[in-house]
């Protein structure tokens with residue numbers, strides 16, 4: 065896939081993206097040449113254990129990586145035909161918040177504590193939509209109603225600390241949707257929330273992006289969260305995409321031993337079969353050079369070749385169309401999760 | 412909020428009570444007494460005793476203290492042992508000069524300290540930042556009298572571009588005292604030349620007095636901005652595509668300045684202490700110089716009541732700072 069040209073139909077095409085931190089003798093290879101496409105209106109899940117490069121790769125797309133610590137070594141991020149990595153800071157700024165928006169994990173800290181939420185909403189509209197103050201305020205009320213804030217009009221002057229965690233994340237979603245972006249990136253949007261609130265926020269995001277045809281990248285370390293949301297899933301490990309397939313296909317016939325391990329470690333609602341099986345071992349240290357497949361040490365299907373050469377991300381043998389896997393010895397594709405179970409996982 | 416203010420005002424009472432005792436003891440520990448100042452070193456013992464008796468200094472210390480406190484409780488801060496002038500009148504007449512100097516110093520400290528703090532914070536880890544840190548450390552540790560004398564020597568004596576003492580050129584300008592703020596009085600008198608001259612007289616003492624608060628404000632601003640730069644909401648602000656100056660002003664500075672405001676208030680209060688030295692070096696006719704002279708003359712009443720009034724002002728300034736902090740910070744305002 066890394067050598068294929070960007071799909072002209074795609075809204076977003078990421079190619080060979082590589083990000084490192086630091087310099088000299090301690091370079092952390094956080095993202096190691098990932099490539100994928102996202103169709104307009106599509107919801108893509110990105111899953112993987114913490115530290116595998118989900119946030120860093122998405123911040124690279126938004127060009128929000130901390131400077132000068134992080135460095136994009138190579139690659140391209142093509143949004144509607146233009147490579148975002150070629151844009152000037154000013155051109156990129158105009159796109160951020162307008163054509164693409166991002167929601168972060170912790171709604172407690174992601175809103176400015178000393179500004180009323182009204183201002184935090186209207187400033188986006190004033191910046192990108194050139195709305196005057198009063199127009200922006202009306203639109204802010206609409207947006208807050210849209211994301212389900214009760215008595216929205218009376219809450220404009222309130223500060224973030226006067227809202228609950230779930231309500232704050234709703235405000236974040238309202239801000240992100242303010243300019244009707246074509247692409248929304250949500251980085252663990254429900255991880256910091258209570259379980260009951262999680263489902264509500266996911267439901268809100270699902271309806272919002274479906275109604276508007278917004279493409280969504282939903283990042284999570286929790287396979288249960290993406291199951292009912294995403295059409296397609298990228299599984300990441302140690303800065304690589306190791307498997308990519310439609311949600312049904314991935315849950316139904318996982319090929320990468322890592323994905324198999326992840327699915328086995330989900331707490332099961334039907335306790336018919338098996339127990340929670342955590343994956344043995346630890347992810348590799350990304351500041352060391354890794355030869356071969358980074359998952360080899362933890363893998364139940366490991367071959368000698370795995371320790372010598374990194375497998376490319378390629379079409380899995382005898383799989384439905386577009387099921388990519390980076391593995392020399394993929395699993396057979398046995399059904400791990402009963403079909404139709406995906407939606408249960410999400411609830 | 413009102414409750415908070417009332418509580419703070421009530422807290423003032425024990426603080427000021429303790430302070431009166433402290434200053435009282437301090438004045439009596441100074442060698443010599445007002446009688447020596449009035450009569451000179453070679454006065455006879457009988458005359459000395461006579462003066463001491465008339466000032467009430469012959470009575471036991473606790474009686475003197477209670478008499479002083481008795482006056483205070485009735486709002487009477489007493490009279491100078493030496494000139495017999497009302498202490499409050501003297502204070503009020505000189506205080507504007509001190510305010511003028513302190514304001515000039517703190518404005519200089521804020522106007523230079525905050526931008527320097529922000530600038531070095533955004534360039535942290537570079538040689539600009541390292542240089543700024545070294546300079547601010549020097550600024551914090553340099554003694555005021557040394558800095559004052561150096562400034563005077565360089566800019567008033569070696570290169571005489573600024574006046575070395577006083578508040579205005581008394582030979583060329585006659586300014587009737589109305590507010591006792593020299594700059595304001597010059598304007599009232601319709602003397603633009605006098606106004607400029609008053610400003611020129613302010614420069615060196617304000618630099619001397621403002622350098623420590625400048626360095627402190629710069630360091631706190633730098634640390635605070637660096638903290639805020641790493642906050643999630645700053646990343647959110649960039650994710651919204653806001654212009655850099657909006658992110659800097661509305662999102663970074665507004666949060667970063669919260670701790671700086673407290674420090675500014677504290678430094679303003681501490682200026683009063685520095686003012687005593689500065690006013691002495693630059694013969695600046697304010698409260699600082701007045702108290703310095705009173706210490707030299709062992710004028711107990713002025714020392715006691717003058718320091719007490721300064722302390723009261725210091726505490727009030729801090730109260731105002733705390734209140735404005737609460738207004739800037741919605742999390743406190745609502746609790």
Ligand SMILES: Nc1ncnc2c1ncn2[C@@H]1O[C@H](COP(=O)(O)OP(=O)(O)O)[C@@H](O)[C@H]1O
Nearest residue numbers: 085092094114115116117118119120121133350
């Ligand atoms: N500011 C940073 N400095 C150094 N390393 C970093 C920094 N941010 C992230 N990393 C490293 O990059 C890797 C990927 O991190 P991240 O994308 O945040 O993981 P996650 O998949 O949990 O979102 C991790 O190994 C992490 O240690």
Ligand SMILES: [Mg+2]
Nearest residue numbers: 118119120251
């Ligand atoms: Mg993350």
